[in-house]
Amino acid sequence: MQIHSIVLHSRIRIWRSLMVFVVSVHFAAAICVAQSDEKPTEPAPGVGRISGRVLLDQGGEPVVGAEVTLLLPTQPGRDYYVWPLPLRHTHADAQGNFSFEKLSHGKYRVWANHEKLTSRRETLRGERVEITATEEQPKPLELRMRPGVAVTAHVKSQATGRAVPKALVHFGWSDLKDDNFATNPEGIVTLQPLTPQRWFIEAWADGFARQSQWLNLESGADAEVEFLLRAGGNIAGVVRDPAGKPVPAVGLSVRTEGEPRQLMYVTTDDQGHFRLNNLPLDAPLEVSLSKLEYLRDSVTVRAAESEQKLDLTIRPRPHGGSIAGTVIDQEGRPIVGAELTNMGRSSNEVRKTTTGKEGRFRLENLYEGSHGKEVTVRARKFAPLRLKVTPGPADKPAEIDIALNAGHMLKGRVADEAGQPLEGVAVYFAGGGNPFSDGGSTKTDTQGIFEFDSLPPDCPFRFQKSGYSEINDRRFDLDQPDVIAVTMVPSGAILGKVVNAKTRRPIRTFNVRITFSPSRQPNDPSAGISSDLVDPGQAFQSADGKFQIKDLLLGMPLQVMVDAEGFEREVWERVVTQRSDKAEPVEFELTSIDPASLTTYGGRLRDAQGQPVAGAVLRLIAARDRKPGLRTAFPFNWEMVRSGQIAQMSGILRFLEGKTNREGRFEFPRVPNDAEVELLWWGAGIVSGRADHLELRDGKERAAIEIEVPAPGKIKATIDREAFPNAGQISVHSQNGTNEGRNLPLKPDQKDFEIGDLGPGTYTVQVMSVTEPVPGRPGAFTSKALAYATVVIEPGKTEEVNFAPN
Helix, strand or coil: CCCCHHHHHCEEEEEECCCCCCEEEECCCCCCECCCCCCCCCCCCCCCCEEEEEEECCCCCCCCCCCEEEECCCCCCCCEECCCCEEEEEEEECCCCEEEEEECCEEEEEEEEEEEEEEECEEECCCCEEEECCCCCCCCEEEEECCEEEEEEEEEECCCCCCCCCCEEEEECCCCCCCEECCCCCCCEEEECCCHHHHEEEEECCCCCHHHHCCCCCCCCCCEEEECCCCEEEEEEEEEEECCCCCCCEEEEEEEEECCCCEEEEECCCCCCCCEEEEEEECCCCEEEEEEECCEEEEEEEEEECCEEEEEEEEECCCCEEEECCCEEECCCCCCCCCCECCCCCCCCCCEEEHHHHHHHEECCCECCCCCCCCEEEECCEEEEECCCEEEEECCCCCEEEECCEEEEEEEEEECCCCCCCCCCEECCCCCCCCCCCCCCEEECCCCCCEEEEEEECCCCECCCCCEEEEEECEEEEEEECEEECCEEHHHHHHEEEECCCCCCCCCEEEEEEEECCCCCCCCCCCEEEHHHCCCEEEEEECCCCCCEEEEECCCCEEEEEEECCCCHHHHHHHHCCCCCCEEECEEEECCHHHEEEEEEEEEEEEEECCCCCCCCCEEEEECCCCCCCCCCCCCHHHHHHHHHHHHCCEEEEEEEECCCCCCCEEEEECCCCEEEEEEEEEEEEEEEEEEHHHHCCHHHHEEEEEECCCCCCEEEEEECCCCEEEEEEEEEECCCCCCCEEEECCCCCCCEEEEEEEEEEEEEEEEEECCCCCCCCEECCCCCCEEEEEECCCCCEEEECCCCC
């Protein structure tokens, strides 16, 4: 299961902090947040039976032929699902009857779909049914069918504007039996039955790259969506080991270089073959390879044509070393039944063992995680402990004695504002719920009660339940005899109305993005934001121009950005979330774009010999009110540009993407005449750079810009790993801010490295330590400089650096 692939989707929550940005992933009970290549496992046949009737909600008539879906229980040891879902299907007969036979005991969900009708109100949220170990069968169900939501998708070629027939429109994380819908000859298809919530939708077709967006259907109204597909290509090949033998079940994750969003995830077949379809043409793509007991690796590739071949190599993972020892308390007494866990960089890279008599343990073949090789030790009534270890060889494990401190206790009750207990509240401590956390979690019972007896000292707590404002970073006095009281208030929302500033008429189709407000006040609350709300945002269609974004922290200030075709973006830097039932709409007045106020920026990139620089990745920034002396400072620094986060800044009028063609030419139309304009570029074998104040040219010259790209320089270096055993990364920083720096992760045994495509200038090269967790800040990490050197790079030259003791 590739939990790291969640980075693309709505379950990611991005946290704002004064010093560190932390990505935190929340697992929703019984809802999958991850994509997996594992196949659903059917439970053993039982004697249970689930039956019922499918009826129209109005009139109660049977719905003949309705498709009835049964969601099987989660896998043992899990309280969440992974895709593909374990589903069974049947159809209602002439009387609307249905049944599922030979079911084992467990908790099931059941729903029915028929054309636009559905009995579910949300993805996966069918009728609950539990089959117990007794012979008593559940009562027959009544699945009441009501109209769902329908979306009409239009798929066109971006280059020609023509309809694309036989395009596939696909829902991510769908509970539909068939979540691929094909367009008709006019490039149109109707998607149904959907539920009133946010949906992730993708579209692709032969010869085109896949495109995706989030569509907000929470209003319950039918909608239309348009996809303008760019040209795309396919890459196919074989993954082999160093001996040339094909390797099956290798996971390949594809991302556009510099972007966190995953384009696709596939696995190799039994013969090691893979195929990556519908990739964007000529874009630098990072393909990451992963397989249990193999080393992770990544390569940068380009789909340069419609069909391309690429063979890859994956290396077996060497033995990770072993440890053995004893777990004891502070009095030196052995702890029996303590659990030791070692995790790598993926959820399936886990080693576990439990102490036996006399507290002894042995843990073999450890994985390397983001912070080196670590072990987390847990035991009832003891505080969890996370420690770095240096394992010995397989035949001679390193001997380690681990002493645990006594755990702390806390008992509490969670209630709503009326004092009524809240069941099913997720209670996390010390970062529990985050990947690879050494914290933990529990859930409140029917009386709203939760209890811990193995807490670390002074740990933060987080409380989360759908429909309520998240409580984050709450601390309590531990080991108190009294039950502490926690009150959760309803979640907050932002209501808005989008209108034409001149006519005052509602704008029907628009996109809304939110991010952290730059205008925060001292006591403003803060919490994570789902990444899809930040980028790409939510697409709305509303006859009255109204929208609502729910499930936010009440009272939290946010920046809200509204875009609509043919209008300039409107940004409110501070909008405070309110109760949904009391929220006042914020009116966004969008100004229509006057074509006479726009111009085209174009030109050519060439090298020192006058030859075209083809395939360079381009970003054009058009902004207002930039600070004169801080042109490369935040938010215009390279990291913000590469990640695309600069587009969220309120002063940005345009953040446009492009690339140079074979003649090195580029063109960016529809840029405001009065904007300050800067162009940035990078690519494989190309010195990254930036050209500022392009707006100072007259209108004719703006379309004939000539930029010379210098020959790339390079740094080669060696590291004495005995002198720097804790080296984890090489950091290269430009001292002028115009040139782009680099960060290079180091493998545990890597001694040599090189960093190329550097522009002329002075750089600081630093050897950084392996990242370490920040004490008291779950999920945050830091590293420190171990050594540094100053290097001057000249065009086309290579400089060498040796990091060794003096």
